[in-house]
Amino acid sequence: MNFENKFISGLFIKRYKRFFVDVKINNETITAHCPNTGSMYGLLKAGNKVWVSKSNNPKRKLKYTLEIIEDNKSKVGVNTHSTNKIVLNALQNKLIKEFTNISEIKPETKFGKNTRFDFLITDKKNKIFIEVKNVTLSRKKGLAEFPDAVTTRGLKHINELIKAAKKNYKIFILFLIQRSDCETFDIAKDIDPNYAKALKKAVKNNLNILCYDCKFTSKGIKLNKKIKINI
Numbered sequence: 001m002n003f004e005n006k007f008i009s010g011l012f013i014k015r016y017k018r019f020f021v022d023v024k025i026n027n028e029t030i031t032a033h034c035p036n037t038g039s040m041y042g043l044l045k046a047g048n049k050v051w052v053s054k055s056n057n058p059k060r061k062l063k064y065t066l067e068i069i070e071d072n073k074s075k076v077g078v079n080t081h082s083t084n085k086i087v088l089n090a091l092q093n094k095l096i097k098e099f100t101n102i103s104e105i106k107p108e109t110k111f112g113k114n115t116r117f118d119f120l121i122t123d124k125k126n127k128i129f130i131e132v133k134n135v136t137l138s139r140k141k142g143l144a145e146f147p148d149a150v151t152t153r154g155l156k157h158i159n160e161l162i163k164a165a166k167k168n169y170k171i172f173i174l175f176l177i178q179r180s181d182c183e184t185f186d187i188a189k190d191i192d193p194n195y196a197k198a199l200k201k202a203v204k205n206n207l208n209i210l211c212y213d214c215k216f217t218s219k220g221i222k223l224n225k226k227i228k229i230n231i
Contacts, residue, residue: 001085002220007051007067015044021066023050032064035079039149041137043069043076075216076136077178082221083134084118086214087176090223091121098210115160128170131157135177137188144182146175150192158198165206177213177227185211186230199231
């Protein structure tokens with residue numbers, strides 16, 4: 001996923017009302033949109049280096065969007081709107097070795113009455129649903145975890161994926177770690193034990209789990225390498 005504009009660096013001041021953050025750029029304090037509904041646990045430390053993008057839309061109320069926070073000298077992508085763009089680019093360019101014979105990719109595909117999965121892909125043998133989860137949490141060096149807060153939406157997606165499996169779809173959850181300093185991945189059972197229990201049950205019902213990290217460059221963010229899963 002390439003950046004549309006060059007990012008602007010600043011220092012994190014505070015987050016408030018969930019979707020607002022104050023950032024100091026040079027000697028000016030600006031308010032930016034925070035495109036992340038999670039707790040962003042461990043990242044919101046005053047003085048942390050951040051990068052924001054500036055919108056080209058003159059009608060937009062908040063001109064800036066929070067994109068990246070630096071945590072222990074490692075860049076962490078916090079814009080959840082970027083997650084599916086990174087995965088779509090990876091699917092199109094065959095960067096995910098589990099999906100190299102794709103004939104069709106459909107983003108945001110409806111299943112049932114009230115569910116949309118991030119991707120429906122088709123290969124020679126199967127129709128495959130993929131739900132993508134953005135991962136930013138790291139409380140222990142080298143270990144990435146999900147979720148960073150209780151996720152009722154994530155629990156719903158697990159249950160709906162199991163229903164899809166019973167209708168002969170192959171089902172995947174892809175945990176995308178938007179950072180490059182982690183070697184293993186686990187579920188944060190202490191934060192959301194119900195999610196952890198449901199995921200373990202779903203694996204017994206043919207749910208496949210993948211985990212990849214990301215590589216950051218001055219031009220963009222791309223899917224990087226597969227990460228060991230400790231579930």
